[in-house]
Amino acid sequence: MKTLLGRVTPWLLVLTSGLTGCSSYFHQPTRPQAARLGEETTVTTDLRQLPPAREKVVAAVYKFRDQTGQYKQTETGAGFSTAISQGTTNILLKALEESGWFVPIERENVGNLLNERKIVRSSVAQYKDGENLPPLLFAGIILEGGVVSYDANIITGGAGLRYFAMGGSTQYRQDRVTVYLRAVATKSGKILKTIYTSKTILSQSVDAGVFRYVRFKRLLEAETGFTTNEPAQMAVTEAIEKAVHSLVLEGVRDGLWAVSDKAAPQMKTLLDAFDKEKTVMSETDVYGVRKNPVSAPFWCLQPYGSVWRYSGDYGRHTLQIGYGASFDFHFTPKVALQLNAGVGTLASRGAFKTDVGTLDANVLFRMLPFQRTTPFFYAGVGMISQRGSTAFELRGNRYYKINTGAGLQYTPGKVFSLRTTLEYAQPLTDELDGLTAGRFNDYYLRASLGVVLNLGRFAPPNLKTAKKP
Incomplete structure (x- = not known):
């Protein structure tokens, strides 16, 4: 099987390369062309x-x-x-x-x-x-x-x-x-x-x-x-x-x-x-980017749905559904302190399944605060523990963890935005799944999608200038 794959892979690449450049092949000047009227x-x-x-x-x-x-x-x-x-x-x-x-x-x-x-x-x-x-x-x-x-x-x-x-x-x-x-x-x-x-x-x-x-x-x-x-x-x-x-x-x-x-x-x-x-x-700069089309939020409240993927000592990884809410307080249009609480499930097919709750504190950085679409990054620390019968009931051991993630936020109007994130969480323990094995700790990935409620605004720089007498 490996021998066959080794033989086929180069030829597949050649075929892909040929298809990539076929647009140029179809228009190669292989013969002299007659004069024509000028293009419009x-x-x-x-x-x-x-x-x-x-x-x-x-x-x-x-x-x-x-x-x-x-x-x-x-x-x-x-x-x-x-x-x-x-x-x-x-x-x-x-x-x-x-x-x-x-x-x-x-x-x-x-x-x-x-x-x-x-x-x-x-x-x-x-x-x-x-x-x-x-x-x-x-x-x-x-x-x-x-x-x-x-x-x-x-x-x-x-x-x-x-x-x-x-x-x-x-x-x-x-x-x-x-x-x-x-x-x-x-x-x-x-x-x-x-x-x-x-x-x-x-x-x-x-x-x-x-x-x-x-x-x-x-x-x-x-x-x-x-x-x-x-x-x-x-x-x-x-x-x-x-x-x-x-x-x-x-x-x-x-x-x-x-x-x-x-x-x-x-x-x-x-x-x-x-x-x-x-x-x-x-409102557009020399590179074709809108300068200041929207105001930057001062407070942000976001309920979201999430998908969790555990990776640890058990090999079979499954996707699980969760939810949560985050609150952002902006010191500047670009920098904010984020508090994030969420619940989800860590599971491995046929091995274990446990409901967990998390509480995180992150520093969030928005790259383009006055644009309708802006990427952002965040990093911080948090805590994870097993969840009881309700979302607010935690039981068992509490473990500290480190969070880092990136996302994209789109603001079609003044009040509401859409936000999606992908987060990597690294607990400082190898006991999340109840099994301690190997050299690395357990970790999980969390993807989320939610609606953001924007409260309060930082005015764009050009609007601040316009208000001066």
Whole structure:
């Protein structure tokens, strides 16, 4: 049996590795591809679905360029290629056209246009008397700005596992590009509106492999993997299109331009959604994590149900049901003192079964106290004893124990939360099951799930600042 398992396991790993990388195999560029139209971003559709304007705005773009001057990073250092496309003016002009709210006019290479008009005038004057060119359009607004930042490696990480020369790993990296766009009134030079948008750029790789002897003089080696890099040009395009989309909405809200009368209800819906998005972004940090969406509790009361699993001198482990309640008093939003009382059953199939009661005192640490979802850890000491006919009746010897655990708490509203925990309890005795054997003491695991009642609150830092006069 062991021989068969040793032969089959490597081939199962190879099959798993192949399935992991099959998505890359299905899209391998094994032959030249024909030219195609450019890809669209998720914001392109939003631009095209904007309600029509009452009157389009004539807009000029002289220069909208990369202002970072940053070169593309390689494994050996910086190269001579820039990290950002130098054709961002073209991207902005196309976004203006897609929105349907602007009439973009040529200004980046206006010298070429004027020279060509001179040639036309001279030709018309020589062959067609009395025929003149119409005047050029003048812009109502000038759009300025550019790509002001390209931050590389703002988040990097990965994970991997290898066992007896078999395993796999994954890595990821996130960059960030930032765009500023401002509208300037041609007649007065006043800056009407400034828009700030950003877009992350994700790169990730996955690989798996095996390198081991399957039998004497038979070496098995296999590997697979793939890497994906989000194109920087697509990220810049999406950030610019988002800036144009936001410029239209904020301009309508501030009365800089108007929507057609028939599309007013649709525009109101878009403005409400835009205001909600701005509110969410004001509470989100650069890594995409909500800053202070909820208040941290001051007191917490939690009844819970639990599942116990004993591990000791008897080999047959069974799961048993229990219940209990905990009370948390927070010194700070992150640190609390927890008192926990619970009852349960320790049992081994066909060997023994005993009802127990516990009383614990733990120090609890909440990692993200102002987030709706926060992990937490706790550790402390406690007591365990056999339980009598009621939950509050303890009999027999009382043993001290050490507790440590971790959990996750989700707060959908202000008052109630859901909490789940997994606890490891190590009694300082080997007599829980009535048998003293081996070098290690008995222990048990306890998993719990319950509803938390939050009383009193620590206000988030941004709310404290807002209350100051």
